[in-house]
Amino acid sequence: MAKITAAEVNKLRQTTGAGMMDCKNALVEAEGDFDKAIEILRKKGQKVAAKRADRESSEGAVIAKVNAENTSGVIISLNCETDFVAKNDTFVILANELAELALQYATKEEFLAADFKGNTVADKLTEQTGVIGEKIEIGAYKKLDAAFVGSYIHAGNKIATLVGLSAAVADADVAAKDVAMQAAAMNPVALDESGVDQSIIDKEIEIAKDQLRQEGKPEAMLDNIAKGKLNRFFKDNTLVNQSFIKDSKLSVAEYVKTYDKGLTIVAFERVALEG
Known part of the structure; x- marks a missing residue:
């Protein structure tokens, strides 16, 4: 039997992220062959992944x-099954490394x-499923390109947003972050009415x-009043028309124009884990 050293076990652990005992057992089974041990750990991950394929992975880190x-941004969610795993430092570090690659x-x-x-990213996720014992997968994957892109991640890594501005004006980073925080907090359904x-x-x-009928309003008046209510819906639920949370006297569109009168918001992306 090949003698397995602590250094070899640690090297395999650093390479794969698997636990110490899993790494030692894999090296013993592989009779000290490092590449074979990696393959053993990967197959173990595939078996665990197959068993947990139908599990719901609604927790994770965004x-x-x-x-x-x-000029370019990405949001990914690395999903898992429990909040305990989602809050683990190693899991969050992996999510950040994968997001950096996703750019x-x-x-x-x-x-x-x-x-x-x-390894491929897909193989790494399978491997981590074996290591952690939970279904690990990439959920959301959103890209955004613009003249200036800013981002925001809400505490706890449950919500992340990207915002694209029409120009890289002075202090664009501040404006973009403020708008990204707005999108995270207010969850608009779209950028604007269109x-x-x-x-x-x-x-x-x-x-x-239906509400107007219940209030006894005449049928002939319903269309016009409903249009007014629809405009209110647009104001409350589209990003550029929402009241800016830091200064309710301004809409979000008006707020960015305080940095440059020609500045506009061209796009945004928002991902939230509701688990």
Whole structure:
């Protein structure tokens, strides 16, 4: 039997993230062959992943990253089954490392196939499922490109947002972060009226008409009053029209114009874990 040293066990642990005993057992089974031990650990992860494939992974960490030029951003959620795992420092570090890598890829599929420390991202997730004993997967994957991109991650890594501005003006980082915090807190359904799905508009008009009928308003008046209520819905639920949370006298669109009169918000992304 090959003699397994503590240094070899530690090297395997550093490479795979598996526990000390799992690494020692894998090296013993592999008779000291390092690459074979990695394969043994990976197969163990695949078995655990198969057993837990139907489990719900509604917990996790949501991470936003922006490139050095502030022209591109990404949000990913690294999902797991329990809040206990989601709050583990090692899990959060892995989520941040994966988000940093995700900046380089346009799609989730490309990202999962990308190299991560010698494995694909997909294989790393399978491996971690074996190590942790919970289903680990990438949930949300959102990209945003703009002249200036800012981000915000809410405490606890449960909500993350990206905001794109039309220009990299002075103090754009402050403006973008404030708007990203707004999006995190107020959960707008769209950037502006044009981005609201027609099915949502139809539903809101119907709800407004039903309320008006219950109030005894004449049928002939319903359309005009319902349109007024719809405008209120747009004000409350579209990002640029919302009252700015730090100064309710301004809309969010008006707030960014305090930095530059031509500055606009061109896009945003928001990901939240509700588990």
